[in-house]
Amino acid sequence: MPEKNIPDDPKDFVKGVLEGNRRILAKTITLIESSHPSHQELARVILDELLPDTGRAVRVGVTGVPGVGKSTFIESLGMMLVKKGHRLAVLAVDPSSRRSGGSLMADKMRMEKLSVEENAFIRPSPSGATLGGVARKTREAMLVCEAAGFDVIIVETVGVGQSETEVSSMVDFFLVLMLAGAGDGIQGIKKGVLELADAVAINKADGDNIDKAKNARKEYESALNLLIPSTLTWTPPVLVCSSLEMTGISEIWNIVLEHSDKMTKSGELVINRKKQAVNWMWALVEEGLKDRFHNNPDVKKLLSRITRDVEMGIKSPTVGAGELLFVLDKSRSVDKNRD
Numbered sequence: 071m072p073e074k075n076i077p078d079d080p081k082d083f084v085k086g087v088l089e090g091n092r093r094i095l096a097k098t099i100t101l102i103e104s105s106h107p108s109h110q111e112l113a114r115v116i117l118d119e120l121l122p123d124t125g126r127a128v129r130v131g132v133t134g135v136p137g138v139g140k141s142t143f144i145e146s147l148g149m150m151l152v153k154k155g156h157r158l159a160v161l162a163v164d165p166s167s168r169r170s171g172g173s174l175m176a177d178k179m180r181m182e183k184l185s186v187e188e189n190a191f192i193r194p195s196p197s198g199a200t201l202g203g204v205a206r207k208t209r210e211a212m213l214v215c216e217a218a219g220f221d222v223i224i225v226e227t228v229g230v231g232q233s234e235t236e237v238s239s240m241v242d243f244f245l246v247l248m249l250a251g252a253g254d255g256i257q258g259i260k261k262g263v264l265e266l267a268d269a270v271a272i273n274k275a276d277g278d279n280i281d282k283a284k285n286a287r288k289e290y291e292s293a294l295n296l297l298i299p300s301t302l303t304w305t306p307p308v309l310v311c312s313s314l315e316m317t318g319i320s321e322i323w324n325i326v327l328e329h330s331d332k333m334t335k336s337g338e339l340v341i342n343r344k345k346q347a348v349n350w351m352w353a354l355v356e357e358g359l360k361d362r363f364h365n366n367p368d369v370k371k372l373l374s375r376i377t378r379d380v381e382m383g384i385k386s387p388t389v390g391a392g393e394l395l396f397v398l399d400k401s402r403s404v405d406k407n408r409d
Contacts, residue, residue, distance in 0.1 A: 080115045087120060087218050092191065095218050099193060102210045117210055120217040125343070127159075127216045128330055131237040133227040133263065134247030139273050142313040143247060144224055145181040150319055151222055152189050159191045159215035160184070162226040163208050163233050191220060195228075205236040206357065209350060212240065238266040239346055242339060243326050247273045250286035264290070265297055267306050269325050276312035283310045303336045304329055368397045 083101070086094025102113045134140050148158050160181075184190050193215075195208055212223050227237040238244040246267040264270065270290050275283035290308045299305055307325060311318030333339040363369060376393055379385040385393075 080112060080119060083112075083116045084119045087116075087214055088123060090219050095191070095214065096193075098214050099211045102214070103207050113210070117213060120214060123217040124213045125216065127221050127223045128326065129212065129223045129225070129241040129243070130326060131225045131227065131241035131244040132247065133234045133237065133244070134273070135249060138247045138249050139313050140226055140228075140247060141181055143271075143273055143311070143319075144226060145184045146313040146316055146319050147323065148181070148184045148190055148224070149187070150316070150323065152184070152187050156222050157189045157220045158184075158187075158222045158224065159193070159212075159218075159220040160224045160226065161193050161208050161211055161215070162195045162228055163205055163237050191215065191218075205233075205240070206350075206354065209240050234263055234266060239349060242333065242342070243268045243329050245322070245326075246270045248286065248290065249274060250279055250282035264293060264306075265300075267294075268304065268329055269306050269322070270294070270308045271318070271322055272308070272310045273313060275310040275318065276315045280310075301333075301338060303332050303338055363394075363398055366398055368400070369394055372397055 083094060083098050087098055098113075098116060101109050101116070104110065104113070132140055132144060134143075144160060148160065151158050181192060185192050193211060208225060212225065215223055223241075225237050225241055227233045244266050246263055246269070248270055250272050272283045272286045272290070287308045287310055294306055294308065309318055309322055309325065311322060313319070330339065333342070372394065376385065376390045380387055380390040
């Protein structure tokens with residue numbers, strides 16, 4: 071639920087975020103997550119003011135098959151980064167949280183060590199009816215965290231399918247965690263996950279599972295060789311790691327830094343971020359148009375009847391859509407003439 075009695079002066083928020091005030095940071099993200107029109111307008115002003123102080127962080131997306139140990143991995147990586155002097159923010163995209171309750175709060179509780187670190191900030195995603203809405207709030211929260219001085223942002227995708235595409239479109243480096251001997255095999259390719267990966271890591275490579283992890287590494291290396299790389303600058307590597315034993319974690323971070331260095335020198339990092347910003351804008355335009363359509367009173371009057379006619383076969387979907395869009399256009403023309 072949005073926090074009540076949120077101040078209406080954007081300068082207070084901007085000042086607090088830039089000073090790294092965690093309470094103001096949390097309030098600002100709460101404001102972003104609010105669906106109240108006045109809060110949304112205030113959030114837009116704040117984000118616009120903070121924009122010059124964003125973009126300096128390394129943005130990493132993490133996804134993985136169920137049971138792969140994302141939370142343990144993120145905590146292990148996070149603790150290592152904090153010890154190195156980094157300031158880390160962990161955000162999450164969870165399109166399923168409204169239906170199932172999600173696992174984000176449990177994830178936060180499992181990251182017991184990281185959650186109490188002064189230089190770490192963990193923020194569960196809000197419940198959302200649509201993935202697009204949740205992803206939008208996560209993108210904006212990422213910018214706020216960057217403005218607050220966090221130099222590493224980890225975005226975790228808790229859901230499956232489209233959420234991976236959404237997360238990969240807002241980060242610089244996308245890491246896919248896999249398990250050895252879990253029967254997933256080439257299943258990742260069917261989902262298109264490996265096509266998004268900048269690196270694949272076989273997690274839980276410890277104890278009796280080490281040999282299985284090494285064999286899985288060869289499988290995924292072969293699988294990745296069949297895919298056309300998204301850039302000539304980078305070939306996604308396959309690594310093995312154990313979050314519990316902290317083996318391979320530093321190697322993964324070195325890969326992230328190597329990728330960042332190469333993409334920066336080639337100019338692709340800047341180009342990709344520009345593309346992401348423009349794509350984000352168009353996604354917001356589409357989301358806004360959809361909201362205006364469903365909230366239009368004239369559309370609401372006809373929607374149930376036209377929907378029923380399409381269901382009964384009285385009208386074709388094409389005719390039904392045309393009538394609804396015509397009503398929307400007519401409503402806009404009336405509003406414009408009034409102005």
